[in-house]
Amino acid sequence: MPRIDLHKLIHELTKEREIPGTSLGHVKHSYRYHPTTQGWFFFLLTFMIMIAATTSGHNLLYLLVCVFLGVFIVMGxxxxxxxxxxxxxxxxxxxxxxDTPIPVEIRVINPREVMDSFSIRLREIPNRDNSVEGEVFLPLVEKGKEASKEYWLKVSRRGWHELHGLEMQTRFPFGFWERSRTILSQTTLLAFPRIFHTWREAKATLMLDGEFSGRRIGKGDELLNFRNYEAGDPIRWIHWKNTAKTDRLTVALFHHPENRQAIVTLRTRYPKWEGSSFEEHVEEAxxxxxxxxxxxxxxxxxVGYRDETSQIPPASGENHKRRILTHLALVEIGWRDETEQPHAMERRSESRDIIYIEATPTGVRIDSGIHEIDLAGGAHA
Structure with missing residues (x-):
């Protein structure tokens, strides 16, 4: 009969296993298995009954110890x-x-044909600075099916973050044992700066007054031009004052809102201030x-963007928004000596289409124009 190397067998059973085919990328699965606090109390109770059975010699106590140990092993x-x-x-x-919870859908697939899975908990593996949080609980995953649920993923700061993977846990059936499996998958994601619900003004408005550019027609409030009335034009488009002046029916054309341009100007170079509160104000800016x-x-x-080292021309659209937000997510704050002359960008511009934002030792200062644009609706987070 061939000899069995017990140490080698234990190593093969406990080593990390690689399981391809998941959408988490190339993953590695590692396992942990240990009694919970309730399990240790149960084991201690069993041990005390075993001592009582040994000292008293009662067969009923021996039977009870065997039942408890059997239940403990079966639950494991x-x-x-x-x-x-x-x-x-x-x-x-x-x-x-x-700092904004984002819904993430997770699906758990049970390919087994015999047994359902119960009480499954999944959570994000903490990274080095504990900047990523997320957890979800699935009470049941039926055999041969999949269960899906949303959980809230939250990152604490802007910039790049590493996602190490997920940890799958269960304490089924009675919580005496905890079995966990770590699904290791290295992924990086970029977190944009926090978006506030409303503008900081008391009436939740952003002040802006810039010149219109372009000839795109829209439903704005600023007059673009007049043209002759055509069949099919709504009656409300008729500009009666100009009609009386020109002695013919004319309709008013208004600027499209995209004809308005604005530059968001952020100060990124400051004299060195002591304390961490100023850095918090910079992040708020x-x-x-x-x-x-x-x-x-x-x-x-x-919208365009400008700071001391970068400039993005005004444009619109989702891709342009991500371009500016990506720059803001990765922008680094520079420190200068007190004797160094301020950059010209740091002086307030007299142009009314510029929103100037800078951090101060006591908070954030924002200067903008005088035209109100209501920003109360459409908040992200």
């Missing part, structure tokens, strides 16, 4: 079987904002710059 095996062969998939959203960008684009305003 059921916890192992509960996670066996389960696969998890998830889809990350295209836009993630700092970056968030206000992102908020102004998103709100103006939602209102149809062509």
């Amino acid at each position: 095996n059921m916890a192992v079987m509960n996670l066996r062969s389960l696969r998890a998939t998830r889809e990350l959203p295209m836009e993630i904002y700092a 970056i968030s206000w710059a992102a908020t102004a960008t998103v709100r103006l684009l939602e209102k149809g305003v062509a």
Whole structure:
């Protein structure tokens, strides 16, 4: 009879397994298996009954110890079987904002044909600085089917983040054993700056007054031109004052909102200040710059961006929004000596189509024009 190397066998049973085919990319599965606090109390109770049975010699106590140990072992095996062969998939959203919960759909597939899975908990594996949070609980995953549920993924700051994967846990059936499987999958995601619900003004408005450019016709409030009335034009389009002046029916054409342009100007170089509160104000200023960008684009305003080292010309659309937000997510704050002359960008511009944002030792200062654009609706987070 061939000899069995026990150490080699244990190593083969406990080593990390690679399971391809999940949508989490190239993943590695590692396992953990240990009693819970309730399990240790149950085991301690069994041990005390075993001591009582040994000292007293009662067969009923021996029988009770055997039943308890059998239940303890069976529950451990059921916890192992509960996670066996389960696969998890998830889809990350295209836009993630700092300090803002984002719904992420996760699907758990049970390919087994015999046993359902119960009480499955999945959570994001914490990264180095604990900047990523997310957890979901699935009470049942039927055999041969899949279960899906949304959970809230939250990142604490802007910039790049590493997602190490998911941890799948179960304490089925009675919570005496915890079986967990770590699905390792290295993924990076970019978190945009936080978007505030409303503008910081008391009436939740953003002040802007810029010159219109372009000839696109829309439903704005600023007059673009007149033309002769044509069959099919609504009666409300008729400009009666100009009709009386020219002695012919004319209709008024108005500027499209995208004909308005604005520049979001962010100060990124400051004299060195002591303390962490100023850095918090700088991050808040970056968030206000992102908020102004998103709100103006939602209102149809062509938005540009400028700081001491970068300039993005005004444009509109989702791709342009992501371009500005990506720059704001990765922008680095520079520090200068007190003797260094301020950059020309740091001085307030007299142009009314510029929203100027800078951090101060006491908070954030924002200067804009005098034309109100309501930003109360369409908040992201």
